[in-house]
Amino acid sequence: MTAFNYDIFPDILKLNFDSDILGLMVLQRKRLVVQIRKEALLEIANYFLDELKYRFIIASGMNADYGYDIIYHFSDDNTGYMINLMVSIDEKKPEIESMANMISAADWIEREMHELLGVKFINHPNMTSFISGENWESEEHPYARPPRDNKKSPRS
Amino acid sequence: MSTKTVIPIGPYHPLQEEPELFKLYCEGEIVRDIEWETGYNHRGIEKLNETKTFDQIFFVVERICGICSTSHPFAYANAMEEVGRVEVPDRAKYIRTIIAELERIHSHLLWVGLAGHFLGYNTVFMWAWKYREMVLDIFEKVTGNRNNYAMFRIGGVRRDIPNVHIDDIKKMLDAIRPKLDLLLGAVLDDPVIHARTKKVGILTKEDIIDYGAVGPTARASGIKIDVRHDDPYAAYPLVNWKVITSTGCDVFAKAEVRLLEMYESVSIIDQCLDKMSLTKEGSFYNPVREIPAGFGFGRAEAPRGEVFHFVKTDGSNSPARHKVRAPSYVNIATFKKSCIGQTISDATIILAAVDPCYCCTERMAFAYDYYSGKQIMNGLDLIRISQQKTKELKMKT
Numbered sequence: 001m002t003a004f005n006y007d008i009f010p011d012i013l014k015l016n017f018d019s020d021i022l023g024l025m026v027l028q029r030k031r032l033v034v035q036i037r038k039e040a041l042l043e044i045a046n047y048f049l050d051e052l053k054y055r056f057i058i059a060s061g062m063n064a065d066y067g068y069d070i071i072y073h074f075s076d077d078n079t080g081y082m083i084n085l086m087v088s089i090d091e092k093k094p095e096i097e098s099m100a101n102m103i104s105a106a107d108w109i110e111r112e113m114h115e116l117l118g119v120k121f122i123n124h125p126n127m128t129s130f131i132s133g134e135n136w137e138s139e140e141h142p143y144a145r146p147p148r149d150n151k152k153s154p155r156s
Numbered sequence: 157m158s159t160k161t162v163i164p165i166g167p168y169h170p171l172q173e174e175p176e177l178f179k180l181y182c183e184g185e186i187v188r189d190i191e192w193e194t195g196y197n198h199r200g201i202e203k204l205n206e207t208k209t210f211d212q213i214f215f216v217v218e219r220i221c222g223i224c225s226t227s228h229p230f231a232y233a234n235a236m237e238e239v240g241r242v243e244v245p246d247r248a249k250y251i252r253t254i255i256a257e258l259e260r261i262h263s264h265l266l267w268v269g270l271a272g273h274f275l276g277y278n279t280v281f282m283w284a285w286k287y288r289e290m291v292l293d294i295f296e297k298v299t300g301n302r303n304n305y306a307m308f309r310i311g312g313v314r315r316d317i318p319n320v321h322i323d324d325i326k327k328m329l330d331a332i333r334p335k336l337d338l339l340l341g342a343v344l345d346d347p348v349i350h351a352r353t354k355k356v357g358i359l360t361k362e363d364i365i366d367y368g369a370v371g372p373t374a375r376a377s378g379i380k381i382d383v384r385h386d387d388p389y390a391a392y393p394l395v396n397w398k399v400i401t402s403t404g405c406d407v408f409a410k411a412e413v414r415l416l417e418m419y420e421s422v423s424i425i426d427q428c429l430d431k432m433s434l435t436k437e438g439s440f441y442n443p444v445r446e447i448p449a450g451f452g453f454g455r456a457e458a459p460r461g462e463v464f465h466f467v468k469t470d471g472s473n474s475p476a477r478h479k480v481r482a483p484s485y486v487n488i489a490t491f492k493k494s495c496i497g498q499t500i501s502d503a504t505i506i507l508a509a510v511d512p513c514y515c516c517t518e519r520m521a522f523a524y525d526y527y528s529g530k531q532i533m534n535g536l537d538l539i540r541i542s543q544q545k546t547k548e549l550k551m552k553t
Contacts, residue, residue: 058481103368
């Protein structure tokens, strides 16, 4: 595969996915963060994995004011670029389509994020407990954000 | 903090760094299915780091892995320097690279020893671990510790390697080269090792891509990925070296890749020492005042593959989110492909081939009957039958 031209990366993304792209940040040292609509995750991830042959590194789930953010990290090993697809999930409907049917590497991390944060991954092939074992209440998600009125206390 | 943090503490070997329970479901001699349970030693490090300052986190992440204790601080430092746009002095780049490569040598030697033990070559085990001591002695001399060296900080390293130590390290490199030749010959020329490891535990290129496997596990299947080469950091772009790959896809190929990588590490350290001697002593870090809000994506090539750290900062002195992905997280998942269909006597070496910090696993691998679900063997039995198979092969040759 020839090296991807990152100078025209925003244009290519816009051309292919247009309204699914909500924002794009170019950070230093070959790092890009692309904010996308969560409904378009599988289509865009498929474009990176199948067409551009990127490697799925991992996903990072985190709390946000409105619910959750998940960043899916992809690596272009030919150039050292890292593309990060960021999706926002509303706390009222904390669910997103699973990527595990597309790539096995997403299996474990989605189960982990489900257990720790409480995000539901729709159509995951094996959504069983992963790190908490059987001695954990399935409704308890230890890293989930506390209720909104308990704002994070300032760090000392 | 108001955040409610509940951390499940596992029952199995909480002092080990990577406990997992593997359940091999067997039909006669053949492994038909594999299951695992993990999280028994979940320490909540990602959450814990949200309560630590950026500088304290180095000491936490250093303890994620007990063998390669520099790979996590390296990836974390790369992530933080990306957020803070921090430049690192050349001398610190060389010191970081030297420490990381010394660690690769001792980690690979440890693996060679364990692999020898599982195959019934206890002499290889004792040799490899004896030669590993030479590297640990150097660590003790230059950092004060045999492991957990506490060398990294944002903007450079915590302490210099004075030029007077260059000769000590070079002497060690000269002494270890013939030892590596010995181990390479012992492994690559032994017909019994060939019989035990060739065409065993095959991982195709497609398997590697599907599971996102990294490091020697991927390179042994012909996939040329190495963060040091693909996304160069520290002094790796300043020295000459090559990425070792093999197309064997089996256990033998993984051993070959690791053995040959140690020569590259020796060469990298040698070049770094020469270049470091030309830099100014004492200039080993740039002070960092504050870290702005932003994202940092750091990675480093650990002995087992790519370590990935993601840090989200909010302008305070600790991270808002810190995600860590160790290479074993993606490598271990490949067992689903490499173990199934193999004989149970080969299962031990296949599980060991990805180097999943095996000291934990050997006590917790169990074999179950495929139909009744009854436990038929434990980890020690698995090693025993693996060693027995080698013994029988030796008697035949």
